[in-house]
Amino acid sequence: MNSQRQKKFSKLILQELANIFLKEANSRFGNVFITVTDTEVSPDLSVAKIHLSIMLSDKKEQILKKIKQDTKFIRTELAMKIKKQVRIIPNLVFFLDESADYAQKMDSIITSLNIPKELN
Numbered sequence: 865m866n867s868q869r870q871k872k873f874s875k876l877i878l879q880e881l882a883n884i885f886l887k888e889a890n891s892r893f894g895n896v897f898i899t900v901t902d903t904e905v906s907p908d909l910s911v912a913k914i915h916l917s918i919m920l921s922d923k924k925e926q927i928l929k930k931i932k933q934d935t936k937f938i939r940t941e942l943a944m945k946i947k948k949q950v951r952i953i954p955n956l957v958f959f960l961d962e963s964a965d966y967a968q969k970m971d972s973i974i975t976s977l978n979i980p981k982e983l984n
Contacts, residue, residue, distance in 0.1 A: 867907070873950065874903045877912050880945045884938060885916075892937075893930055896921040901961040905954065912954040915961040928960050 866874070878900050885898040902915040916931070918924045931938070935956050943953040 866905070870905045870907065870909070873909055874905045874912070876946060876949065877905065877914075877942070877954070878903045880942055881914060881938070883945075884941050888938075888941070892934060893927050894921070896927055898927075898931075901963070909950070909952050910954055912956055914956055914958050916958055917961045917964050919964070924960060928958060931958050 881903070882900045885900065889896055889898045897919040899917045899919070900914060901917045904913040904915075905911070916928070918927050921927055935958070939953060939956050942956070947953070
């Protein structure tokens with residue numbers, strides 16, 4: 865269970881990282897659309913798990929690898945935005961959120977089903 869403090873901190877990080885990815889995604893990671901879908905913060909606020917959705921690209925794993933390589937830059941950008949609101953700038957750990965891909969796959973499976981009409 866997350867405390868109110870963790871929830872507020874998590875929401876702040878989500879909003880600021882979303883802005884960072886909105887501004888930096890095209891120049892640093894190519895023509896992709898990156899959204900922050902969820903953040904989870906440790907109880908001591910020192911680690912933040914960031915779940916990202918990467919769209920408009922077939923090379924999601926490569927982009928995630930590039931994001932992980934640029935973690936220092938992203939953390940510095942985050943620090944510049946939230947340094948007056950928090951004491952600790954958390955270490956960022958990025959994960960790929962594939963729920964949108966899964967939903968799209970399930971939708972295509974459901975629409976391709978051939979369900980016969982009920983016989984009376």
